[in-house]
Amino acid sequence: MRHLAENPAADFSQDTIWVVLGKALFVFVFLLVATILAIWGERRIVARMQSRPGPNRTGPFGLFQSVADGVKLLLKEDIIPKASDRIVFFGAPVVSAITCFLAFTVIPFGPAAKIPFTNITTPLQMTDLPVAVLFVLAVAAVGVYGIVLGGWSSGSTYPLLGGLRSSAQVISYEIAMGLALISVFLYAGSMSTSSIVAAQASGGRATLFGTTVDLPSWYALQLPVAFVIYCIAMVGETNRAPFDLPEAEGELVGGFHTEYSGAKFMMFFLAEYINLLTVSGIATTLFLGGWRAPWPLSAIGDGVLNTGWWPMLWFILKVFCFFFVFVWLRGTLPRLRYDQFMRFGWKFLIPAGLVWIMAVSFIRALRTQQVTDGQRYLLLAGLVVVLGIAFTGYLLQGRAEEQADEARRLVYGPELDPFEGGYPVPPMPGQTVRRSAGPVLAGRATVPARDVEAEATSDDEEVHGG
């Protein structure tokens, strides 16, 4: 049996108490500064995507906007509504703020490096655990308490619904996230973050058409399905657009933090952005080779850019690339409806994750084990049968849902005029929306695009006929 990979690859034996305290200080400062920059960057980028300047008054390029906002929030009156449960109302932001810092204790910023002016060599990582990634997921799950308690304790309808929505969303997508991570553990043989990064050092070699090629080492390329599932799940997990239903302004005002103000509101806001950095950091560590330099750079000078303090730069760049994608999504996609969102999570992401795990572990077992050809074909046949049954079930379920839609159409009618009651309402499942004639301009209704041609020909006929 292999025990070697179960323990963290990083060696913390030289860490004195001062080194640990220094690293802790660094993590706190990094997270706070990164949050300030991230909020500024997000506002600038989204503004650019929406053709407006964004914050540009406070400091060069509006760089101090988030600092000014932080100071403003600290100067704000702290309002505790009469209807609220005072103790829980105070405790909820405590839970959110404390748990958000914890995940970064196990995320590696780099390999072992020498601290300047000393003889101490230490990994650029606070600590590592044999169950590091499980720890991160557990901390994220505890963070949900902050959301649900904050929503409940406000004693108000909007926060209560926002908190419930948010927690249902986070726990649903956390399952998909966990399922996506399993194939990484399978390949790395470890849950410790430093070991997973070490396992992505090289992807091995294969002979292809007579030439030897280096296989890609990043798990994003080796396990693309897991990477895609993780990326979708992390957007849902952090309540970000297009999955920002808990903060759907049109429906729930501010969601769970509607009643919060001042420093407590700041804590929720900070926790949200640190969680973004955390999921990006985990994605970088588990799928993008962690602190390792990307391919053309990693070849320079026998990998000199993978040593010393350089890796911290790659890590931070990769994290901010993920953050940019978050902002990009926000600037591009409209918000999903809640039923669409939950359907996507439970009926697509989670089954896909389960099938992916079974497929990867089967293939892995076939490749690594000493099995006879007979057993191999038996296993493959079993896999095909299982996938066939799953697919048939999926199709049957689709048929059943179509029948249900058909039944609903009989009850509610096949078409829905969304503006019948004076304000827009969404269609029931299976119903189609009747296209309205659009606004009436100069006495003539503008017609939907698909009817323009028909209209045009009839006009022509009229002209010719008359």
Add this chain to the structure above:
Amino acid sequence: MSQAHSWVVVAAVAAGGVLFFAVAMLANAALRPRVPTSEKLTTYESGVDPIGRGWSQIQVRYYLYAYLYVVFAVDAVYLFPWATVLASFGTAAVVEMGIFLGVLTLGLVHFWRRGALTWS
């Protein structure tokens, strides 16, 4: 470094988080004005006077998802260590986990067919 040491570091960061929160709240307490009026302390209902309390009985559909979460979270806790040692156990472990996941999937399919996953 021993494992206990690692957990001490985690605990120290948690303590740092408490300290950070305490400092922010104290700064807020020292700097903020305090002018409570009865309008400020009422529940926010988009400008409409609130009727009754926020904790009235409403239809909650979320508990089904909570049940499913418990099932699958426990499932993940089994799957994580299984994945790390799979290389040394081989085919038998894959088949056993396949059976386990099959049973769980059956549960998910049951939920699905009963319409628990359909938001209505």
